[in-house]
């Protein structure tokens with residue numbers, strides 16, 4: 001059974017830890033992973049250690065280079081398919097979406113510089129995402145996660161990584177009623193098996209995506225974790241490959 005990893009960080013500018021594509025492929029080893037959704041590393045997008053950081057030309061350059069790298073991988077690799085996502089920051093560079101990005105990464109942790117949700121370009125970016133019907137991997141503080149899903153980006157397909165561990169916690173997202181929304185998905189990266197099992201029994205296998213969070217998670221171990229779940233083959237196939245293929249606009253034929 002082949003798999004696609006729905007969550008890897010991949011870039012050449014931030015070498016700590018190494019997260020270029022060959023580092024990833026080495027970590028995959030003999031595991032049957034044939035493709036991966038890739039985002040630029042955070043430190044190639046904004047300065048996460050400067051809470052007053054907003055943006056600069058230098059960072060815009062860095063960000064563009066990081067995305068160019070992913071696009072080059074997406075078009076230049078044989079035997080492995082990189083599915084590039086655009087990491088949105090405060091320049092809301094949605095104009096780049098049509099260069100081949102299949103989704104968007106939207107990411108910040110508490111204490112990190114904030115998204116300027118009031119910027120008119122933020123609404124334009126969300127409109128651009130909505131009309132392309134592409135998914136957003138959303139890792140934000142709890143209150144911003146709620147606002148994003150219920151208000152700013154209502155109806156947009158959202159993947160909450162780590163089953164919500166870094167969005168306020170699985171249970172809080174559950175209590176808020178977000179998981180049951182038809183447009184909200186979860187990835188399994190670094191989530192405990194007990195949480196994943198609860199998600200699957202409550203919301204079904206069509207809403208869960210296998211992800212590793214490389215370089216912070218190990219693709220082989222994260223795939224084993226999902227393969228060892230008590231699921232039938234159809235459900236397993238959906239979680240490790242089928243669901244992300246559908247969400248990113250591919251077909252099974254693209255991965256044969």
Ligand SMILES: [Zn+2]
Pocket residue numbers: 007009161213
């Ligand atoms: Zn991650």
